[in-house]
Amino acid sequence: MATEIAAKVEAFVREVVAPYERDPRCGAHGPSDALVAEMRDKARAAGVLTPHILADGTHLHHRDVAIVLRAAGLSPLGPVAVNVAAPDEGNMYLLGKRATSEQKARFLDPLIAGEARSAFFMTEPAEEGGAGSDPSMMKTTARRDGNHWVVDGRKAFITGAEGARVGIVMARADEGATMFLVDLPDPAIRIERVLDTIDSSMPGGHAVVAIENLRIPADQMLGNPGEGFQLAQVRLAPARLTHCMRWLGACTRAHEIATNYANRRRAFGKALIDHEGVGFMLAENLIDLKQAELMIDWCAGVLDAGELGTAESSMAKVAVSEALMRIADRCVQVMGGTGVTGDTIVEQVFREVRAFRIYDGPTEVHKWSLAKKVKRDWKAAQEKH
Structure with a gap:
């Protein structure tokens, strides 16, 4: 089921959403509410609005969410258009888990319907x-x-x-x-x-x-x-991971654009991709994309098993955000002057992923938290002997 949903989402994002990327209603503070409403109307008509929550109100498993949100992330506008963007996606998850029935009717239902942010x-x-x-x-x-x-x-x-x-x-x-x-x-x-x-x-x-x-x-x-911190933990790990899913989609698209550029652009008598320095960067992108995908899938499996996944999501957030930063940076580099312009989304993806390394916890805070876990685990092991 998730594969079918993701395929529909991908087709919608590539064919309907991507043309909006140059819409003047996309400003420095995000797409306007009018643009969001327009895209969501089209997503609703296409049957891909809020695709991670099924008609009966059930939530896809995290591993399935990963497939769907990667497809949504193929455009920076995709998550907003199909209603899986932050912070709404994380808020929907928290309310679905912990809100009362009355609270769900008043606050959650309009979010799922894409009628409110x-x-x-x-x-x-x-x-x-x-x-x-x-x-x-x-x-x-x-x-x-x-x-x-x-x-x-x-x-x-x-x-x-x-x-x-x-x-x-x-x-x-x-x-x-x-x-x-x-x-x-x-x-x-x-x-x-x-x-x-x-x-x-x-x-x-x-x-x-x-x-x-x-x-x-x-x-x-x-x-x-x-109970605020306890509730925050319910939201925290899944929200970290869904950030990774969406931006993996964006970097997948950036890599596609850079690959197309490197194969079409010629310099010094041959296609850019045939120059080892360029070809190797794209090869490294493939490696980082796959490692990010596997890291997300591993952490999603931990969450699907019913665990909080606090440490696992920290590891995934560090590994994936750093890998995606390398990918986005290489895409800009491969495309040279074109890569720093707004002619493609590569420049925006680079900016977005740079911010992602800070949002939902900077890399250094996650490493510090993991180092404390290493120390706790070591102490626990010593006490057993």
Whole structure:
């Protein structure tokens, strides 16, 4: 089934979505909401909207999701068009796992239908010492007030906040980190500015947000007070991995474009690909593409087995993001001057993947976390002897 779904998604992305890549409605802060709606209408008509969630509400296995999302990622616009983009895909997964039936009807169903976008409010401004790679530094507060909670704080790098209709807000209550579901827009959540970043594929861009006296009914809490980090773990590993899946698709397409260029372009009496320096770069791309695919499949198998996959997803995120960076860089290099222009998506893929090495945890943070695991495992082994 997943192979058939992926084939339909790939055909749609290549034939319908790719021509939109030069649409003037694709701006520095992502495609406009009008463009998103137009593409999703076509995806809905083609039967490929939200393809990872079946008509009966069941979610494809992670290994199957990998096949589908790689197909969606063949264009930077593909995940948005078929409704598998971040942060919506990760938010749908979390709500599908932990929201109440009432919360699902109100907040999840519009996301699955592609009628609304969402935002995940966790990261905070670094200059204020707020939560980033270390979520325990969270400064946004939540306090009880009768049958409501009142949230105050500032958030940063909130993807898609501008134009989102569903928000998941994380704040620090007396019991610990806590998540809330909110309808957007809300006058208590004010976008201060949308940051200018090197990536440009996500609608709404990445915003700095002020939250002032945000009143949330108690029944809009996700889970229980103090369960915020536990809920984040449910979302974390799958969301890391789906990032890898989508950008693997983008780098697959970039490699196709660079390969076509190297075979058609001639220099010094022969096709570029016949020059060893160029041919070897494309050969190395094949190796990195396959290694990334296998790493994703391995981690997806761990998640399908019912494990949290925290360490495995860290390993996959590091290995895949670094491999994709090498691939994108080689594609630019192979294409020379053309590679740094907007004439193809290669230049954009390079920018997007560079940002991906930071988003969902920088490489160094994941390595540090894995090093702590190495130490824990070593200590545990010593105690057994």
